[in-house]
Amino acid sequence: MTGIISRAMDKVRLLRNSTPKNAERIGDYEREWDRYAENWKIWKKTKYAGLTHVGDEWIEKDAGAASSLNEFQSLIETSFINPYIAAQDDVLEIGVGGGNTSQLLLKHCRNLICADISSEMLKATRNRLGTKRVSYVKLDGLAFTGIKPASADVCFTFATLVHLEPRDIFNYLTLIPTVLKGKRLCILHHANVLSDRGWQLFLREWKDNLMGQRCGAPFSVMTDGIMERFLTHLGYEIILKDTQSLPRDCVWICKAPHSESVSTR
Numbered sequence: 001m002t003g004i005i006s007r008a009m010d011k012v013r014l015l016r017n018s019t020p021k022n023a024e025r026i027g028d029y030e031r032e033w034d035r036y037a038e039n040w041k042i043w044k045k046t047k048y049a050g051l052t053h054v055g056d057e058w059i060e061k062d063a064g065a066a067s068s069l070n071e072f073q074s075l076i077e078t079s080f081i082n083p084y085i086a087a088q089d090d091v092l093e094i095g096v097g098g099g100n101t102s103q104l105l106l107k108h109c110r111n112l113i114c115a116d117i118s119s120e121m122l123k124a125t126r127n128r129l130g131t132k133r134v135s136y137v138k139l140d141g142l143a144f145t146g147i148k149p150a151s152a153d154v155c156f157t158f159a160t161l162v163h164l165e166p167r168d169i170f171n172y173l174t175l176i177p178t179v180l181k182g183k184r185l186c187i188l189h190h191a192n193v194l195s196d197r198g199w200q201l202f203l204r205e206w207k208d209n210l211m212g213q214r215c216g217a218p219f220s221v222m223t224d225g226i227m228e229r230f231l232t233h234l235g236y237e238i239i240l241k242d243t244q245s246l247p248r249d250c251v252w253i254c255k256a257p258h259s260e261s262v263s264t265r
């Protein structure tokens, strides 16, 4: 036992000593995004002066999607909200940031459930959107405790799965069916390292994310092929695969299975 502990300590020491700068920055999803929201209070006076809400800087420019906030919002509304979300739909959004995509969803749906792993991000979105037709759920990254079963017609997640490791994405895909009802539609955006832009990003980030550790909020080593395997294994009905709107990434429109029919084996 002592041997195991001392070997583990050696490993931690090795990591700290070999990459001291990175070791300080190793985090998990929750800590990293809380930290981002906290830092943004300084950045809004410096590098993001002129922006109003945390996340207004996420316009997916590097993904090849847009070059301004207006252009990004118009893409989201035109391609991923208008065709799929109706006024009577209840929508679950996973990963809300400062509410940029949430405020677009809220214009088009009946009720919006904002779910996020970061309390700071949820706070920012609550300050922006309030509580009329909007509820807020703090996730732990493992289960959907706090989201009522069969409470949403649509599950929407944008710019969030791009940062989740494949197994975490698979886990969420096993949970989504339990909280859907009605048309059970999903709009799922994730990273694709096999695209040209995705591969360039992988090359920029790999060195900072060794030894099974994540440094900051890197993009996940995810591909469209892995996602297709996840979706088909779990019984999702694929309606559309879009690799054009954000050429670095991939967006799927699909119908979730009923939870009784999901096999995780």
Ligand SMILES: C[S@@+](CC[C@H](N)C(=O)[O-])C[C@H]1O[C@@H](n2cnc3c(N)ncnc32)[C@H](O)[C@@H]1O
Residues within 6 Å of the ligand: 029, 030, 033, 034, 055, 058, 094, 095, 096, 097, 098, 099, 100, 101, 102, 115, 116, 117, 118, 121, 139, 141, 157, 158, 159, 160, 163, 164, 168
């Ligand atoms: C880049 S932001 C995107 C926010 C928003 N959809 C947008 O496009 O502006 C990613 C969000 O996902 C949240 N997030 C990260 N990991 C998560 C996880 N495992 N489960 C739920 N939310 C997560 C972060 O806290 C952050 O608010």
